[in-house]
Amino acid sequence: MENDTKLSIYRAARAIKRKDNTLYNALRSIYDDSIFVGEISQLWPQLPLVANLRCGLWYSPKFHSTCYFKSTDGHTNNWSFNTSRLNFHIALLAGQKGGCFIVDSTRRGKRFPDSMSKTIPIWTCVLNRAIFSYLNKFSNNDSSLVDRDSDTGRNSVDWDCSLHLPLWVSETEKAAIEDRLEGWTKDLEASGADIATLASCLKKPLRPLWISQRTVIWINEVPDYDSWNFTPIILVSSSSSNGVTQHRMTSEFSWNYIPGAGDDEESWARGLSPKLFWNHAYDLISSGPDSCNQKVADIVEKDRVYRAQRGQNAPHITAKSSVSGSSPNLPCLEPLLRPDLSSLTMNSSEKDCGIFWLGSTNLAIGVAEHASNVDCILNCDQWPISVHHQEAGAHLFLPIVNSKMDRFSLFDNLSSAVTFANSNLTKGRTLLICCHDGEDISVCVCLAILISLFDDEGSFDGGKSFGKTGITKCGMRRQLVYICKFAIKARPSRGNLKQVFSFLSSGKSTKFGDI
Incomplete structure (x- = not known):
């Protein structure tokens, strides 16, 4: 009986919290x-x-x-x-x-x-x-x-x-x-x-x-x-720091104020993003609590239908070509930012440059459909994308999940990612690395590729220098700082960075083969 009483109190407290933390209140x-x-x-x-x-x-x-x-x-x-x-x-x-x-x-x-x-x-x-x-x-x-x-x-x-x-x-x-x-x-x-x-x-x-x-x-x-x-x-x-729940009223609705309501959006936003909210803010606020959930569902669904066709800002690292004898182009890393998809079309004199792009899968879809200068795509999202490349080996899908869901998902896929990058960069192809948001997994994959395949001077050598020198935490930190200087939205998680270091330390990154 005592356990039932405690459970009832717990359920009641949870029900009250859910009532206060509604989507409209937030x-x-x-x-x-x-x-x-x-x-x-x-x-x-x-x-x-x-x-x-x-x-x-x-x-x-x-x-x-x-x-x-x-x-x-x-x-x-x-x-x-x-x-x-x-x-x-x-x-x-x-x-x-x-x-x-x-x-x-x-x-x-x-x-x-x-x-x-x-x-x-x-x-x-x-x-x-x-x-x-x-x-x-x-x-x-x-x-x-x-x-x-x-x-x-x-x-x-x-x-x-x-x-x-x-x-x-x-x-x-x-x-x-x-x-x-x-x-x-x-x-x-x-x-x-x-x-x-x-x-x-x-x-x-x-x-x-x-x-x-x-x-x-x-x-x-x-x-x-x-x-x-x-x-x-x-x-x-931005929020009021009043310690008690504030019940507020307008001429039409009553609602409960939630301090810090924007926090932990996965638990309440139902797929709504800040950008979508502000595009429809007046309609959502004026509609009141009763119809808010349905309006949000409609907005999110409409956005889902056409968002794959939108371009997003995407930092990338450009590599200038340098030719040594009859060897393939050996790119030296030089950073550059492109503001939108309209700038993806490059002139013929720039086409020979090797390029690392970092971005979301939404960007990758736009690139696959509209951009002629990106030759190959490494997709590290959980879901595949439709890519129509004529050249063989120009697309690789590695369904990598966050470290909180799988502590070894990134580690297990990095060898394939580096091998794919090595094969394509050797042929002078341009490379886009993407994940769900372009902020974590794709950054970590790019980090592993840069350290594995480029020397300390920023020149592509297919991993020869890495096989001699290995990796240190300081060296990895320096490369990450270099990437984050341009990918300013990069937010690599500690768990994923640990997997990158473990991969680089294991020696697997020095063993490449053709896909």
Whole structure:
């Protein structure tokens, strides 16, 4: 009887939670919070608005860019500076524009997610320290970078390297983080990141500022961001931090407010994406709770029918040809971004270049149908795509799943992927590597191919140099930083990166054969 009572209480609690966390409640909460985000962004309208993936992407109809700072990197006693998520493009954007907003949200009970409280402050501090070290190295050669110290007569770089944390982070925790800063800075410098470009772009050190719905702002006293002696990274927590469920009403509907409603979208969105939501936001919000689910189902289904024909942004790595005797073209890696499918058609002088493309399967379908310059496709999605290539061996389907579903799926398929790439690159073919979203598995496959088949100078040699030198974690990190510099939406998971390292360490990547 006691167990039945506990089970009944559990079921009742779950039923109440499901009632509160309906699709309409989530979308209406996001919509209301987006009004706050819009108001804050207008305080400094010149600064770009950036969404922290994935939750932050729901809170505005238009973002300038996205970033990926994980809250787990800021959890107490788990602080981290991750070189696989450098977000350099955000630092460069802030340097170009004089600062930026980053939007995120958090569940009930917190004003800010840990990504804003600690992960981003750590990131700004480590980048500042690396820039300071770089500027000091070259201060004697460029007097414009330095100030003259009147006491010593020596040149010194004026650059704030302090760790700036919000007031609610304790001094004990701050001290523990500061003890790790030097090691993280060395990791960044060893990763091969382009600190020189960052130093030339940023005129003032990065510094985080925090704004939530509880922040008091005097509109007539908002300072000009140009007046600050730092480059502001303005962290906007979009949700109300009220600890109790808020029952809200309009003239037509009543609904329950959900703080951080955009989080964990797989559990509530029913296939709806932020882009689809904002394309139909007014209709969904005004329709009310009763018809919301059906409207979302209709929107998602209509999008599913024609989304395969849409092109998506896709970074790729271009390899310039270099001919040595009668040998096939040996490409040297040089990065380049293409904004959309319309630019996929290349002129004849560029056709001989070897190309790595990274993207989603939606892009691959568009490439297969419209682009003449992509010769072969390596599909790492769970589902096949229709590809009509005339040349043999120009398409390989490897159904790879995420490490959370299968810890060895990527590892088991990498040998086939590298062999396929080797065979096609040797023939001078261009290569597209795709997965479901172009952000994780395809990035890891590309990483394995670059390390296995190219030497340290970026020249294709079919794996000869790798067979002699092997792999280190530092070397793998440097190659990943190189890829992520251009694939700015790359989010390789720790589990998949472990599988890549295991594959490269096992020696399987040095044994190639024809498919």
